[in-house]
Amino acid sequence: MSNVAEIKLGEKSVSLPIVVGTEGEHAIDIAKLRSQTGYITLDDGYGNTGSCESAITFIDGEKGILRYRGIPIEELAQKSTFIETAYLIIYGNLPNHQQLRQFSDLLTRHELLHEDMKFHFQGFPAKAHPMAILSSMINACGCFSPTLLETESIPDFDIQAARLISQVRTIASFSYRKSRGLPMNYPKPTYKYTANLLHMMFSSPYEEVELNPEVVKALDLIFLLHADHEQNCSTSTVRMVASSRANLFASCSAGVCALWGPLHGGANQAVLEMLGEIHQSGDDGTRFIAAAKDKSSGKRLMGFGHRVYKNHDPRAKIIKAQCDRVLDTLHINDPLLDIAKRLEEATLNDSYFVERKLYPNVDFYSGIIMRALGIPLEMFTVMFAIGRMPGWIANYKEIMEEKETRIYRPRQIYTGSTVRGYIPIEER
Numbered sequence: 540m541s542n543v544a545e546i547k548l549g550e551k552s553v554s555l556p557i558v559v560g561t562e563g564e565h566a567i568d569i570a571k572l573r574s575q576t577g578y579i580t581l582d583d584g585y586g587n588t589g590s591c592e593s594a595i596t597f598i599d600g601e602k603g604i605l606r607y608r609g610i611p612i613e614e615l616a617q618k619s620t621f622i623e624t625a626y627l628i629i630y631g632n633l634p635n636h637q638q639l640r641q642f643s644d645l646l647t648r649h650e651l652l653h654e655d656m657k658f659h660f661q662g663f664p665a666k667a668h669p670m671a672i673l674s675s676m677i678n679a680c681g682c683f684s685p686t687l688l689e690t691e692s693i694p695d696f697d698i699q700a701a702r703l704i705s706q707v708r709t710i711a712s713f714s715y716r717k718s719r720g721l722p723m724n725y726p727k728p729t730y731k732y733t734a735n736l737l738h739m740m741f742s743s744p745y746e747e748v749e750l751n752p753e754v755v756k757a758l759d760l761i762f763l764l765h766a767d768h769e770q771n772c773s774t775s776t777v778r779m780v781a782s783s784r785a786n787l788f789a790s791c792s793a794g795v796c797a798l799w800g801p802l803h804g805g806a807n808q809a810v811l812e813m814l815g816e817i818h819q820s821g822d823d824g825t826r827f828i829a830a831a832k833d834k835s836s837g838k839r840l841m842g843f844g845h846r847v848y849k850n851h852d853p854r855a856k857i858i859k860a861q862c863d864r865v866l867d868t869l870h871i872n873d874p875l876l877d878i879a880k881r882l883e884e885a886t887l888n889d890s891y892f893v894e895r896k897l898y899p900n901v902d903f904y905s906g907i908i909m910r911a912l913g914i915p916l917e918m919f920t921v922m923f924a925i926g927r928m929p930g931w932i933a934n935y936k937e938i939m940e941e942k943e944t945r946i947y948r949p950r951q952i953y954t955g956s957t958v959r960g961y962i963p964i965e966e967r
């Protein structure tokens with residue numbers, strides 16, 4: 540096959556290079572299209588635009604494949620932990636014993652927030668959404684280590700990355716405790732990453748939280764499954780901000796804001812709200828499905844569909860199995876799980892969903908696990924953000940290590956008024 544694409548525009552014909560990825564994906568490099576023809580490409584929502592070349596995560600949405608650094612998600616879910624996977628995503632390879640120990644030690648060394656950050660927490664109203672707190676506090680974290688913001692050297696990058704991964708968990712638990720009027724719990728260096736988060740969220744000054752290994756494993760798995768997902772809305776935001784050479788904290792803080800929306804990370808909260816609504820209305824799901832198919836209703840089946848997956852989301856299958864295990868271990872009989880399963884079953888035989896290839900995504904069952912773990916609804920998207928941090932950091936690193944990164948700056952097709960004169964206010 541030729542390695543150039545011939546594009547014919549009227550009488551003119553231009554040759555544009557074809558870029559081929561390691562998994563055989565093909566793209567037309569249109570960087571010179573405008574200078575050669577005066578044309579740009581228009582791709583509303585970027586559904587057909589490759590914004591970068593990246594070596595971190597591979598997705599084949601048609602086949603339902605997801606791999607971090609080449610390793611299938613199913614294998615990582617079975618054999619790895621969130622922290623080992625975070626190392627893989629950021630540094631490119633699985634760590635050996637010594638590398639994992641060093642990484643883990645670095646996370647422990649940087650788990651404490653600066654004491655003055657407590658004053659920032661106090662300034663938020665009790666009902667502030669924890670995603671707003673998380674985004675602000677990540678940026679604030681950067682202010683407490685200004686030297687980390689000035690350099691892009693690799694040793695400092697390691698510290699920046701460790702601080703973010705470790706402290707995002709401390710910020711999350713502090714914001715939860717504050718929203719409940721509970722005293723803040725400091726991290727405990729003896730606990731591993733996910734157990735430490737559960738301790739900070741749920742221990743009281745007089746009683747340590749009881750850590751059920753199945754519960755710890757379930758939350759760790761949720762983090763692992765969310766750790767990266769190539770150029771989604773929040774990761775693209777992180778790369779966009781990073782391309783202006785903003786620092787890692789500012790870039791990831793922007794990522795949190797992008798993640799918050801209900802069509803992205805906020806979907807896990809929206810799913811539980813939807814299931815609750817169906818349950819309370821006495822519907823078995825039939826009425827809601829009918830509404831989701833009717834565009835005028837303004838409703839969508841939350842936790843269903845994906846821009847890239849036109850087949851089963853491989854994360855959804857793993858999370859569904861974990862959901863069953865956790866509820867079993869905790870002896871919880873959750874009616875919302877029954878509704879969720881009924882919805883899934885009904886949509887599999889419904890031409891609307893089949894034709895549009897709409898299947899449950901990662902958010903469909905994760906919320907039910909988190910609810911079983913006692914994590915409140917408004918913290919669901921925060922849990923997604925904790926999990927996604929390694930992916931954002933790896934994408935930031937990739938941008939900073941590129942020799943010739945240009946600032947991200949898309950163009951547009953202007954559709955407003957053509958030139959017109961200024962009318963003085965008395966004459967309008």
Ligand code: CMC
Pocket residue numbers: 584768771801802803804806831832838839840841842843844845846847895897900901902
């Ligand atoms: N319920 C009902 N109809 C849907 C749904 C849904 N959840 N998702 C897509 N459709 C329909 C949509 O109305 C359209 O129909 P038509 O062709 O008749 O106009 C068709 O399917 C294609 O939808 P689209 O909006 O063009 O698809 P998209 O790629 O722009 O959107 C999505 C992807 C994930 C935003 C969307 O499927 C959605 O809103 N899902 C619900 C929210 C959700 O679960 N988001 C989490 C995504 S996974 C986690 C993450 O990566 O953040």
